Amino acid sequence: xxxxxxxxxxxxxxxxxxxxxxxxxxxxxxxxxxxxxxxxxxxxxxxxxxxxxxxxxxxxxxxxxxxxxxxxxxxxxxxxxxxxxxxxxxxxxxxxxxxxxxxxxxxxxxxxxxxxxxxxxxxxxxxxxxxxxxxxxxxxxxxxxxxxxxxxxxxxxxxxxxxxxxxxxxxxxxxxxxxxxxxxxx
Amino acid sequence: xxxxxxxxxxxxxxxxxxxxxxxxxxxxxxxxxxxxxxxxxxxxxxxxxxxxxxxxxxxxxxxxxxxxxxxxxxxxxxxxxxxxxxxxxxxxxxxxxxxxxxxxxxxxxxxxxxxxxxxxxxxxxxxxxxxxxxxxxxxxxxxxxxxxxxxxxxxxxxxxxxxxxxxxxxxxxxxxxxxxxxxxxxxxxxxxxxxxxxxxxxxxxxxxxxxxxxxxxxxxxxxxxxxxxxxxxxxxxxxxxxxxxxxxxxxxxxxxxxxxxxxxxxxxxxxxxxxxxxxx
Numbered sequence: 001x002x003x004x005x006x007x008x009x010x011x012x013x014x015x016x017x018x019x020x021x022x023x024x025x026x027x028x029x030x031x032x033x034x035x036x037x038x039x040x041x042x043x044x045x046x047x048x049x050x051x052x053x054x055x056x057x058x059x060x061x062x063x064x065x066x067x068x069x070x071x072x073x074x075x076x077x078x079x080x081x082x083x084x085x086x087x088x089x090x091x092x093x094x095x096x097x098x099x100x101x102x103x104x105x106x107x108x109x110x111x112x113x114x115x116x117x118x119x120x121x122x123x124x125x126x127x128x129x130x131x132x133x134x135x136x137x138x139x140x141x142x143x144x145x146x147x148x149x150x151x152x153x154x155x156x157x158x159x160x161x162x163x164x165x166x167x168x169x170x171x172x173x174x175x176x177x178x179x180x181x182x183x184x185x186x
Numbered sequence: 187x188x189x190x191x192x193x194x195x196x197x198x199x200x201x202x203x204x205x206x207x208x209x210x211x212x213x214x215x216x217x218x219x220x221x222x223x224x225x226x227x228x229x230x231x232x233x234x235x236x237x238x239x240x241x242x243x244x245x246x247x248x249x250x251x252x253x254x255x256x257x258x259x260x261x262x263x264x265x266x267x268x269x270x271x272x273x274x275x276x277x278x279x280x281x282x283x284x285x286x287x288x289x290x291x292x293x294x295x296x297x298x299x300x301x302x303x304x305x306x307x308x309x310x311x312x313x314x315x316x317x318x319x320x321x322x323x324x325x326x327x328x329x330x331x332x333x334x335x336x337x338x339x340x341x342x343x344x345x346x347x348x349x350x351x352x353x354x355x356x357x358x359x360x361x362x363x364x365x366x367x368x369x370x371x372x373x374x375x376x377x378x379x380x381x382x383x384x385x386x387x388x389x390x391x392x393x394x395x396x397x398x399x400x401x402x403x404x405x406x407x408x409x410x411x412x413x414x415x416x417x418x419x420x421x422x423x424x425x426x427x428x429x430x431x432x433x434x435x436x437x438x439x440x441x442x443x444x445x446x447x448x449x450x451x452x453x454x455x456x457x458x459x460x461x462x463x464x465x466x
Contacts, residue, residue, distance in 0.1 A: 042395060043402045049394060062387045066442050067319055070370050070383040073339035074320055104406050109397050111390045126394040159335050160318030173386050175393055181407050 022134060023048045030139035039129060046129040050138050055122045057113045063170040065161070072174070075166050076154020077114075079174055081182070083149055084110070088178055091140040096132060100178070106131060107179035110145075114172040118150045121171055263288065265302050266330065266347065269311040276312055276338075283338040292465035293376050293410060294344070300460045301347040304354050316443065321346050325353045341373050341383075348372045348460070355456040361449040363435040368454040370434060374400060375410055375461075385430075387437040396430055410461040414453065424453070 025039045028050075038049045051058050068074060088108065089097040100106045109126040123142055127133060151174065153166040161168050264284055268277045287294055308323075312334040315322050320342045321332045330346045332338060348369045359365065370384035377383070385396045403417060404410050411417035418424050431448055438445040 040394075042398045045398075047394070047398065049391070051390070059389045059391065061389065064387065065318075066387075066438050066444065067317070069387045069437050069444075070373070070385075071320060071339075071342060072381070072383055072386075073341050074336065104408055107401070107406070109394060111393055124390045126390075126397070160333070175382050175386075175397065177382070177397065177401075179401075179406060 022132060023050070023129060027053060028135040030135040033139050033142070035135055035138060048125075048127055048129045048133075050125040050135075052122065052142065055124070057122045057171060058124060060171075062173060065165075065168055067160075068165060068169065074154075074158075075169070075172060076152075076156075076164075077166075077172060077174060078152040079112075079176070080149065081176065084145065084176060085178060085182055087144045087148060088141055091137050091144060092133065100131060101180050101182075104180045107177050108133070109175065109177045110141075112145075112151075112174040112176065114151045114174060116153075116166060116169070116172070118152060120146045120149060264298060265304070265306065266308040266310050269309045272310075272312055280310060280338050283340055283343060287340050287343065290340070291376065293460065295465040296463040297344060297347060297351075297372070297376065297460045299463045299465070300351055303459075303463075304350060306350075308350065319443065323349045323353075325350070325358065341377070344373050344376055345369045348456070351459050352456040355459060356452070359449075359452065360446060361452050362444055362446040363431065363438075364446075364449050364452045364454070366444040367431045367434040368457055371400070371454070372457055372460065375404060375407070375457075384434055385437070388433055392433050396433070399426060399430060412458055412462045414455060414458070417457075418453070427454070 023037045023039065025037055028035050028037055034053045035050050036053050036055075040047050040049060092100065100108065106128060108131070111124040111126070112120060113122045115121045123145055125138055125141075151172065153164060153172065155164050157163050158165055166172055266284075268280045272280070287298060306328055308328045308330055310330045310332060313331045315331055315333045318333065320336055320339065321330055323330050323346050349365070352365055352368065356365075367384070374382045374384050382393070382397050382400060385393045388396070401407065403423075418427070428448065428450060435445060435448060
């Protein structure tokens with residue numbers, strides 16, 4: 001009886017330790033890429049911000065007419081959110097994916113920077129630190145998103161802009177959050 | 187009577203206006219093609235009343251005969267009517283947008299209810315807007331002017347309807363940054379966390395902070411603050427709100443319609459007119 005109790009205690013400690021040590025502020029390495037990690041505390045909770053060390057747009061301000069701010073409809077941005085969900089699900093594995101969605105406080109935020117060709121220039125990740133996401137998972141998601149995802153834009157010529165709106169932008173931002181709402185996306 | 191009928195072409199629908207006289211089809215005119223959303227069979231029936239105001243009824247799905255059809259959308263359900271000067275194609279576009287909003291999530295419907303509660307009739311017209319803005323509201327003439335070069339967008343219509351609610355709450359104030367930021371929060375709440383846009387022109391770091399904050403005050407998009415106390419339980423919560431208001435305002439340049447000095451005494455209470463409404 002005593003032996004069983006000790007075993008259970010160690011398991012709990014090991015799990016707790018794993019949840020706290022996947023990411024620390026600094027640089028982590030996956031198979032092909034290195035990532036800058038920053039741990040942040042907001043509202044008394046801890047979050048992880050992850051970006052490829054080669055990124056150049058993380059703190060870059062968007063150069064665009066002010067009318068496009070918070071108006072993605074005028075850009076006519078179309079992104080296949082189901083495809084994003086599928087890529088994340090495949091990269092995390094079904095178990096972790098379900099665990100992520102089970103708790104309504106869990107999420108993975110992805111900040112996309114699309115080029116005018118519709119391809120991803122850069123992506124940045126942000127999620128609660130208690131999620132068991134590894135650097136390799138991040139690399140897999142980033143790689144697959146860049147391979148598979150392509151945004152579309154409204155190609156109509158708008159007189160105010162002398163062309164399609166997206167052509168006026170240095171990059172096209174899109175902020176997506178995978179959480180319990182995301183599977184409602186059709 | 188004027189009637190619009192859909193004709194399907196693969197995943198797209200070609201819309202035509204058909205004019206009947208004494209039950210006979212006398213003309214048919216192509217209007218536009220829509221290629222998104224579910225494929226549905228829809229009829230759009232337009233009829234002018236004695237004052238010449240066009241009323242359009244959309245009936246989608248199999249049961250198109252009766253007024254009880256849940257897919258039937260009457261313009262009477264919203265106190266914002268398209269003006270007579272708009273083309274039929276624009277009016278159809280507007281009706282479709284309102285129809286989508288009527289079928290939106292709970293908060294979206296609550297916004298329409300709160301707008302109707304203002305008890306005023308707003309006219310929606312196409313025209314030129316200041317600095318090419320997507321849309322603008324004139325509170326005194328009760329008119330929403332939509333940029334004539336653009337389609338109707340749900341999110342921007344949400345914003346214009348909400349601006350009317352703000353006007354009903356605060357009156358005519360010049361604190362544009364406060365007003366626009368509150369409207370941006372309202373729209374982001376409706377969009378849910380899947381697509382926040384208020385900080386589109388900010389750095390990723392600020393976007394992450396904003397996303398985390400909005401999720402925290404909306405229980406991750408599952409419930410919304412219904413009162414001042416719920417949204418601002420303490421002074422820190424107020425400071426956080428104004429921190430993001432500053433970040434929002436900083437995306438614009440002096441002279442822009444969204445830029446103004448920040449009024450730290452103007453707290454966002456119009457939002458509760460929506461969040462406290464039932465969506466039924």
